[in-house]
Amino acid sequence: MSVLSFRLKGPLPGRVDASPLLPHRLAALTVTEIAALPLRLGRGHVVVGELFDLSGGPGDTVEIEGDGRLDFVGAGQSSGTIRIAGAVGHRAGTGMSGGVLVVEGSAGLAAGAAMRGGVLTIGGDAGNELGGALPGERTGMMGGRILVRGSCGDRVGERMRRGLIAVGGDTGAYAALHMNAGSLLIGGRPGAATGHGMRNGTILFRGEIDPLPGFADCGLNQLPFLSLLDNHLSELDGVPPACRGLTGRARRWLGDRGFGGRGELLSCL
């Protein structure tokens, strides 16, 4: 299996749109053609060869040296593997429908927004709107998995409809805002207004929480599905350890009743 590597020649001079660097697209090109591909840089364009040294051969794996100004990495990815050594900018894996995107460092805003399939793994922290919705859209994430080892910003999983998000660290405010379905696992502390406007779906976390008044306390429960979920998580790569070890005992709240919602907050013991 051949691997194509992009090594940065130096720090990026501005924000770069890396969305053309998808394995299935590059597989059809030669290295010379890839070096001549135009990428958006700010308001203008730059060719790949000016920013990166290329090595290896096009195949189904792409390795890119990361930079906080490299945006749209893996946006629209449908197959293959992209591995980023370092951080990425905004909108990594936006609209992703398949394949694997591994970010070893941190990700900026809206990583995995409007995701439909595939796996996005982030080794560091993620910014606001992780696995969220594109502006103006009625639905956010519709499938796939997002696994974050560190913490994330506000509005993770906004308008989520399907799929799984696991965050090893803390989440910001308004986690799972207007969630419709799907699962959000929080290894650290949930932020303010978690689950606001949720209609369905599940948010799992540890420890104490002061839920919004729209959530009805349903007391302590023994939920067999949690051990099934834990089994499932054990089979997956890259699940943050803080999200593992679910025993099945959980305190449960239903809401957000202010929106006629029947989603659940589960404080797992």
Add this chain to the structure above:
Amino acid sequence: MSDAYTLLRGGRVCDPAGAADGTALHGPPRDLYLKDGHIAATPPEGARIGEVVDLDGRIVMAGAIDIHSHIGGGKVNLARLLLPEEHREHGSGPDGLRRSGSGLFTPSSFVTGYRYAEMGYTAAFEPAMLPSNARHTHLELADVPIIDKGCYAVLGNDDFLLERLAAGATQSEVNDYVAWILHATQAVGVKVVNPGGISAFKFNQRRLDLDEAHPHYGITPRRILTTLATALSDLGVPHPLHVHCNNLGIPGNESVTRDTITALDGLPAHLTHLQFHSYGTEGDRRFSSAAAEIAESVNRSPNISVDVGQIIFGQTITASADIMSQFRNSGLASPRKWVCTDIECDGGCGLVPFRYRDKAFVNALQWAIGLELFLLIEDPWRVYLTTDHPNGGPFTSYPHLIRLLMDRSFRNEQLARINPDVAAHSRLGSIDREYTLEEIAIMTRAGPARVLGLRDRGHLRPGAVADVVVYDDLPDREAMFAAPALVFKNGRLVARNGQLTATGWGDTIVVRPEFDSAIERRLKPWFEDHQTVRLGNFRIADGEILDHGRGGLSIVPTLTASDSCF
């Protein structure tokens, strides 16, 4: 100023509003001289000819004019916000000539100007500027490049007028108010949207017929309509009242449309997007075409001009001040999101995204009704080509629409593809008429110019603004009108073969009828008590439009007793 002429040599000039020899389409080719942004008379011997463009018998027309196209202002902006996916999918970056922009059926302001110019359109009119949104509208239109633009101020649901009418205001007071609004908002005409209906909606009325009293003010749409039409006629505003009739989109609304024509009783008026107002209730589905009845009524009324508001199959968004109808249609939104809102008690704003499907009986019949209207209204001087952009479809579908009108076999091919029940419910298949190039030139240029009172546009006589479009005479009229060979705006080449070559700024077209400024004594306290801005700040100054030379103002002369309206 330059003393050199540009010579467009040997074109077949199609200029129905021109001199007696104007329609030289079948005669010998003619030369056209442009100088200082205007069409010039044949210069004397020895005059300096700067540039010669050989047209080799290509067809020459004046720049096209879109009389009704929602291209700016509050509701268009809300429409853009409502459908970000449209703008994500249809974006374009700057290329040295163009600025960046986006959108397909609610294009951003720059894209709007570029696309119109590339299609040979040199003027477009925003038909629904709420007075309280006027400044926003003008600021946005100031960013529409190349083309000339104008706005119709929306009246007829504003509480000031309704309250004054209910209190028994005289016609002359209304005249002064209308004229004041035209001045203050820099408008070129007045539109009335669902007269009284938008206001009645706020009092929980869900439909309002022509002689139904407003639940609060007690006045009827008929009264509002005739008062406003009379006001414009008294003031000598060339563009007559632009009427969006009551009960848009309701099966059976054809009676209200015909009653409206009767109610106007000879007063000039322009009925807009007539297609949406020509529905009957016959047949199993209680939805049928009343195009024949409406067309007959229009044919019999020389005071009435119309534009059609043809629908084009595909995704678009409906944007209208008529919240009564938009609220009713909100359940049909596709994708499933919509906005209905009041705007400063002046009117309303409803946005419902919509996909016209050719296999759906209702949509397919709407399509047929629009074409029936085009083909059954006999006088091309009184029916204009519109899709009510973006309500029926984007303005970029005009070339397709022109082909439907000019090519009967193409039309029947399309008719055979859509919902089969429509052919049985519509007489479209049996209509033989095909529009000629002269008739297209009338309905897209000469006619709109005349009904708007634009004396120096829409024709190619000496003295006219040098907005000139040159077409290759292709058998496929859609290809021909989609990408004109050359487009000149103010004598400058701006597009070649449907591609932009230069950009610039057009004029804002306004009308300034005389009035008694004593009306401000009544308006001032009204603004103080009920509006969010004071009267002095409400008024848009010329300088705001002129913007240090970037914009221009073109004032349409008012009519005097000796002018005929039509």
